[in-house]
Every structure is written in structure tokens, then in C-alpha cells.
Amino acid sequence: MFIDVLERLFDVTGDRKYHDFTLWFYKERSRRGQVGYQCYLPRSIRKGLFGHGVPTYENIRVPLWLGCETGRRDLHWAAQNALIKIGR
DSSP: OHHHHHHHHHHHHOOHHHHHHHHHHHHHHHHHTOTTOTTOHHHHHHSOOOSOHHHHHHHHHHHHHHHHHHOOHHHHHHHHHHHHHHHO
């Protein structure tokens, strides 16, 4: 939910610092592989999803937005892969 605020601030102000911090924050959480965080990058790409559906959907928004904003294939692929897994 914190990322939603940063995304909105970026949309309203156009200030890249919100975008850049969001990317850093997501990469940091992905690097640490924090337990319970469904859609950090390695899990979205390689592993299945687990746990409650609502946080899973909420977490997919982060790589989806970042993938669209940055054009990074790994982020876009992570979001797409997570959406495919949800479909199962």
C-alpha cells in the first residue's frame, strides 16, 4: 500500500524521485526475499504463489507498474508470470 502512495505522487508531480525510490524499494525487498511478500522478483519469476489472495493481488501491482514505467523486461515478466499463476 505504501507503493500506491509513491505511484500516485509520481503521477501527480512527475518527480522521478518517487519512481526511483519505488524501484529501489522493490529491488531491496526482492533481494532480501522477505517472507510473506508474494511478488518479489525471484518468487514471481520462478516459484508458485502462496497464502491469502488479497495481498497477492495487491503485490502484483508493484512489478506491473514498475515494468510499465521502466520498460524493464524482468519486471514486466514477473508481473505477467504472477498473473498467469493466479489464473490457475
